[in-house]
Amino acid sequence: xRIDKMLANLGYGSRKEVKKLLKxxxxxxxxxxxxxxxxxxxxxxxxxxxxGDVIEYKEFIYLMMNKPPGFISATEDAVEDTVIDLLQPxxxxxxxxxxxxxxxxxxxxxxxxxxxxxxxxxxxPKKNVPKTYYAIIDGEVNSTDVNAFNKGVVLDxxxxxxxxxxTIIKSGVRSEIELTITEGKFHQVKRMFQAVGKRVIYxxxxxMCSLKLDxxxxxxxxxxxTDQEVKMLNQQV
Numbered sequence: 001x002r003i004d005k006m007l008a009n010l011g012y013g014s015r016k017e018v019k020k021l022l023k024x025x026x027x028x029x030x031x032x033x034x035x036x037x038x039x040x041x042x043x044x045x046x047x048x049x050x051x052g053d054v055i056e057y058k059e060f061i062y063l064m065m066n067k068p069p070g071f072i073s074a075t076e077d078a079v080e081d082t083v084i085d086l087l088q089p090x091x092x093x094x095x096x097x098x099x100x101x102x103x104x105x106x107x108x109x110x111x112x113x114x115x116x117x118x119x120x121x122x123x124x125p126k127k128n129v130p131k132t133y134y135a136i137i138d139g140e141v142n143s144t145d146v147n148a149f150n151k152g153v154v155l156d157x158x159x160x161x162x163x164x165x166x167t168i169i170k171s172g173v174r175s176e177i178e179l180t181i182t183e184g185k186f187h188q189v190k191r192m193f194q195a196v197g198k199r200v201i202y203x204x205x206x207x208m209c210s211l212k213l214d215x216x217x218x219x220x221x222x223x224x225x226t227d228q229e230v231k232m233l234n235q236q237v
Contacts (some may be wrong), residue, residue: 003029006048006057011093014216024050060115062230063087063173064214065111065222067205073101083110086220099123100184100208108133108205109213120211121237128162128182129237132207133189134169139198141175142170149179149199153195161192168177178206209236 007018015037015081021027022027028049029041033079041048043057065083067073072080075097083098096112099119112121122129149166162183169176179189190200206213210232214223225233 001041001043002037003027003034003039006041006043010055010057011090042087046185050230060098061091062115062225063091063112063115063152063222064211065112065215066217066219068219069101069107071107072104073098073110083112102205103187106203106205107219109208109211111208111211123184125183127237129209130180130182131184131205132180133179134204134206135177135179135189135200136202137175137177137193137198138201139175140171140173141181141198143178144169145196147190148196154194155191160207161188164192191204209233211220
């Protein structure tokens with residue numbers, strides 16, 4: 001990889017700005033000053049420093065976001081605010097994208113990455129990746145609903161869902177539940193409850209595969225996944 005591309009990819013500026021940095025003689029590779037942006041480096045072997053600080057190169061970025069309501073799960077939109085708008089420049093240089101979608105009014109766990117291979121695996125229907133949601137329901141959720149979800153329910157377009165695990169936390173005029181499903185159909189959780197005559201009034205995703213929402217993250221906040229979290233995701237799909 002060319003040194004100028006590496007530095008640009010890591011957010012140290014445009015190619016032109018990086019060229020200027022190199023000319024200043026503040027970039028070293030294995031303790032030797034490098035001024036030529038065309039010089040190739042091996043990020044896995046060579047030690048690159050800027051003003052004495054070691055630069056760690058990474059190809060992929062993995063972010064866990066506690067998605068707030070009011071943002072759509074897209075990389076760009078002419079009208080709506082997107083989850084990408086919540087990121088800082090140092091993450092934006094990696095050009096991450098959301099893995100799957102959460103509705104505009106839905107909160108909770110959203111994975112953003114530029115690792116297309118992992119994203120494809122997590123979203124592949126045949127992988128049956130479990131996703132767990134917490135929801136507040138307008139209406140009394142009962143054992144009949146639990147049994148219906150366990151068998152799969154027929155949505156408004158005639159599609160029968162795969163079985164879902166419905167757990168009742170509180171049953172009443174407003175019920176609280178957790179639901180685990182292995183699909184990602186459009187508005188699926190909301191439509192599953194519509195199929196049994198009830199309405200979702202609040203929805204939050206808690207987990208996806210082995211990845212659980214960090215409860216220290218406030219709405220709109222995010223953090224990088226740990227190496228262990230990334231490893232577990234790759235192992236499970």
